[in-house]
Amino acid sequence: MNYAKAIFAGAAFVLLTCSGAIAQQSMTGTISKVDEAAGKIAIQQAQGGTVGGSSGGTAEEFKVQDGLVFNAVKPGDKVTFTVTDSGGVKTITKLEKQ
Template sequence: MQERRFFHLILTLAIAGTAMPAYADVSEQQQATVALAEAAANHPPATETLRGVVDSIDERSDTIRIRLAPDRTEPFKVQDGLLFNAVRFGDPVAFSVQDISGYRTIVGLTKE
C-alpha cells in the first residue's frame, strides 16, 4: 500500500511538472518525495468562485452541470457526494471550484 501511495505522489508531481531527481537509494528518493510533497502542501490549489443555476445532476458520474450564462453550461465533478442531496434543478448557487486530477471539481457550494 505504501508503494502505491508513493507511486501516486510521484505521478501527481510529474503531472504538476515538478522534477523528481533520480536517486539510486530508495530511502533518499522517498525523502525527496516527502520534501516535494511538503512543498506542494504549502501551495494549495487555486480556487475559483463562480455563480450559476443547477442545470442537471448526474450522481452516476459524480457531476453537476451548472448554467453559468444563458448560452453556457459546464459539468463539474463533485468532491462531496452529499451535495447531490442539497441541490435540485433550477437552484441558483455560488460555488468554489478547484482543478483536482484534471477535473474542475466543486469543493464548496451554497444555495443563493
C-alpha cells in the same frame, strides 16, 4: 551556496502555496443537471460584468467532492460554488444555494 539554496527553497514554497490558491475559484450560476450516479453537477455560470447580463452559453459539468449532498440541490437552483482545478479536473468543493 547554502544561502542560495535557502532562497530557492523559500521561493519554491511560495510558488507552490500561491498556485494552490489561484486554482480555487468562487463562482455563481444555475444548476442545469444533477447526475448523482456519475458524481457530477452541470452548472450554467452567471455572466459577470454586464448590466442586465443573464446566464449565457452552455452548462459546464463539474465533478463533486465526496461528502457533498446531491439531494440538497435540483435543476433551476441558483448557487454559489467553489471549484478547484487539479490536473484539468474541475471539482466542486463547496456548494451553497442562494
